[in-house]
Amino acid sequence: MSGLLGVAVLGAGHMGADHVRRLDRTVSGARVAAVADPDTDRAKEAVAGIDGVSVHADVAAALDAPGVGAVLIASPGPAHEEAVLAALGRGLPVLCEKPLTPESAGALRVVEAEARLGRRLTQVGFMRRYDAEYLRLKSLLDSGRLGRPLMLHCTHRNVASPPGFTTAMLINSSVSHEIDAARWLLGQELTAVTVLRPRPSSGAPEGLGDPQLVLFETSEGALVDVEVFVNCGFGYQVRCEAVCEAGSARIGDEHTMVVTDAGGAREDVARDYLVRFADAYDREVQAWVDATREGRVAGPSAWDGYAAAVVAEAGVRAQESGARTAVEAAPRPGLYA
Incomplete structure (x- = not known):
């Protein structure tokens, strides 16, 4: 195991356990060296059958465990800032599940700490x-074949929201993915947001304003709309259509197994994000491991985490006020130019 990157996984819940499995069975060049979770029984269950893994209730103990050379954070969002800063203090590369931090102020503290390094x-x-x-889609837009992008139409649907899911979380948890995807696809910043709220679905829990339509303006005059519907009841769907000056392109139409029998034809619909984006998670973690072993960071940066947080906060304010709300971001440090 001496040539493998030893990874400490923080959090052994749904996402963390999936990353433990991925590092052990799918990703090359890495191994799970330590796992931390306040529920040590859950952590032990996640690493059952994997040799050479130490289990800890405390984050610091996991970061300091023998063989740890990098950190994958899959704990709840409120725990991210402390964990990232602890890893930075030890000079350890980090892959942190979104959000970088739940609030932009915390994300900015991470950005500033990294800039000081x-x-x-x-x-x-x-x-x-x-x-x-x-x-x-990114390659097509960057090629210029379809001309300047004018609009992105996005759909984000979940079968059902988990317990404790709030109206604000439609923006800062669900739509945060579209926020980053739009910035990346267009190469533009999101500068203002408006949220329109229809009558809630009868399938939404009491008090949850679901679904919603979120409209973003960009720094170069494009528009991005997102239909977010986290209690649609029938499946997990993520779609995006780019409308450009000379054409359009759409992704996210289900390309899954179609079963035909005497009752007709049925097409499978993914039930959650771990199914729909399983390959993406595999590629993401493999790319992170490869880059880390080469001493570099190539994926979405701490600044991207901050940008998503500050846009999401503007979105939540727009939810509450019903008015168009400007995004007010801090200056970008030169490290992220």
Whole structure:
């Protein structure tokens, strides 16, 4: 195991356990060296059958465990800032699941800490940048074949929201993926946001304003609209259509198994993000491991995490006020130019 990158995985819940499995069975060049979770029984279950892994209740103990050379953070968002800063303090490269931090102020503190180090160590887990369809759309837009992008039409649907899901989380949890994807696809900043709220679906929990239509303006005059519907009841769907001066391109139409029998034809619909974006997660973590072993960071940066947070906060203010709300971001440090 001496040539493998030892990774400490922080968080052993749904996402963390999936990353433990991925590092152990799918990704090359790395191994799970330590796992930290306040629920150590859950952590032990996640690493059952994997040799050489130490289990900890405390983040610092996992970061300091023998063989740890990098950190993958899959704990709840409120724990991210402390964990990222602890990793930076030890000079450890980090892959942090989104959000980098729940609030932009915390994300800015991470950006500033990294800027003081003078080098990037943090990558944020915006996995759509690694999805095959999103990569094809990005390549097409960058080629200029369809002319200048004018609009992005996006759809983000979930079967059902988890317990405790709030109206604000439609923006800062769900739509945060579209925020990053739009910035990346267009190469533009999001400068203002308006949120329109229809009558809530009867399938939405009491008090949850679901669905919503979120409209972003960009720094170069494009528009991005997102239909977010987290209690649609029938499946997990993520779609994006780019409308350009000389054509359009759409991704996200289901290309899954179609079953035909005496009752007719049925097409499978993914039930959650770990199914829809399984390949993207694999490519994301593999790319992170490869880059880390080469001493570099190539994916979404801490600045991208901050940008998503500050835009999402403007979106939540727009939810509450019903008015167009400007995005007010801090100056970008030279490290992220």
